[in-house]
Amino acid sequence: MRMRLVVVTAVLALGSLAFAPAASAIPECEGTLSQKTLYTGQGVLEAVISGGGGKLFVSGTKSGFDDPASLIRIDRPGATPEVISNAPAGPGGLAWVGKRLLWGNGNTLVGGQTGDADPQASLLKVNPKNGRYFEWATDLGMANGVTRAKNGFVFASNDFGLKLDRVTPDGATTHGWASVESGNGMVVGKNGKYLFVNQTFKNPGSIARVELARPSNVTTWFSAAGLDNQVPAFDGLTRDGENNLYAAAWAAGEIWKITPDRQVCKVASGIPQVSNLAFGGGKSGFTRNTLYAVGFGGQIVQIRGALDATVPSA
Numbered sequence: 001m002r003m004r005l006v007v008v009t010a011v012l013a014l015g016s017l018a019f020a021p022a023a024s025a026i027p028e029c030e031g032t033l034s035q036k037t038l039y040t041g042q043g044v045l046e047a048v049i050s051g052g053g054g055k056l057f058v059s060g061t062k063s064g065f066d067d068p069a070s071l072i073r074i075d076r077p078g079a080t081p082e083v084i085s086n087a088p089a090g091p092g093g094l095a096w097v098g099k100r101l102l103w104g105n106g107n108t109l110v111g112g113q114t115g116d117a118d119p120q121a122s123l124l125k126v127n128p129k130n131g132r133y134f135e136w137a138t139d140l141g142m143a144n145g146v147t148r149a150k151n152g153f154v155f156a157s158n159d160f161g162l163k164l165d166r167v168t169p170d171g172a173t174t175h176g177w178a179s180v181e182s183g184n185g186m187v188v189g190k191n192g193k194y195l196f197v198n199q200t201f202k203n204p205g206s207i208a209r210v211e212l213a214r215p216s217n218v219t220t221w222f223s224a225a226g227l228d229n230q231v232p233a234f235d236g237l238t239r240d241g242e243n244n245l246y247a248a249a250w251a252a253g254e255i256w257k258i259t260p261d262r263q264v265c266k267v268a269s270g271i272p273q274v275s276n277l278a279f280g281g282g283k284s285g286f287t288r289n290t291l292y293a294v295g296f297g298g299q300i301v302q303i304r305g306a307l308d309a310t311v312p313s314a
Contacts, residue, residue, distance in 0.1 A: 054282020
């Protein structure tokens with residue numbers, strides 16, 4: 001976490017020299033939005049996901065990424081968070097594979113810095129009922145961002161490197177399947193053709209698009225160039241059923257909604273070092289139409305109205 005602060009500060013300083021003209025403010029999204037902090041003091045939180053039963057699962061540590069990783073389960077809003085698993089240092093991303101969770105492990109500073117050349121991270125397959133797990137995939141660069149496509153392929157990122165990894169449905173890793181500078185949060189688009197990837201330390205902040213059938217075809221799908229938060233340090237990423245993207249702007253403490261035509265507005269703000277976000281999965285508990293976010297400061301935040309929020313007209 002300390003290294004991310006150092007790197008973001010340095011990138012911001014360089015950006016202020018390179019982009020002196022007045023920047024455009026990111027507008028607040030229009031609509032009935034409400035934001036509520038449900039929990040505080042939960043440690044350093046890296047990733048969040050919800051299941052069909054409406055439970056919330058959070059990946060993090062007690063105080064820093066060199067501490068043992070922990071997986072927290074919260075059965076419903078207001079329930080006491082329960083640590084169901086502990087693992088070696090480096091809490092990473094989360095994704096579902098059937099009724100099991102994939103949990104990235106190896107998301108440390110050293111792991112990220114050496115991950116392209118010497119991949120040591122892994123994916124753990126976890127039983128969400130009792131927290132028991134086994135090592136499902138190895139030879140990953142960092143596994144700080146993890147997502148799964150409908151065809152069963154899993155993707156993992158390294159925000160201190162260049163290589164994206166792909167894992168087959170039976171757990172075989174292709175290290176360096178694609179090349180994306182400082183890749184972090186990821187999501188497969190609605191039509192299953194593209195993988196969208198946040199780029200944390202790129203200036204200006206960007207979201208890359210990788211063609212799944214041709215991973216050498218990598219383009220910049222969205223850029224924060226010309227915005228007042230030009231280096232947002234994008235972290236977690238998710239989408240809704242209409243292919244709107246929701247990006248955690250870590251440095252700004254904001255959540256940005258980015259439409260398919262690449263218009264942007266804020267659905268939430270004031271979440272220091274916001275790291276990840278996910279829609280709820282249940283009819284009750286953590287519900288499907290509600291967005292939940294976590295941050296390095298240990299907060300878990302509920303955002304209602306994000307699905308219907310719109311970008312203000314020019």
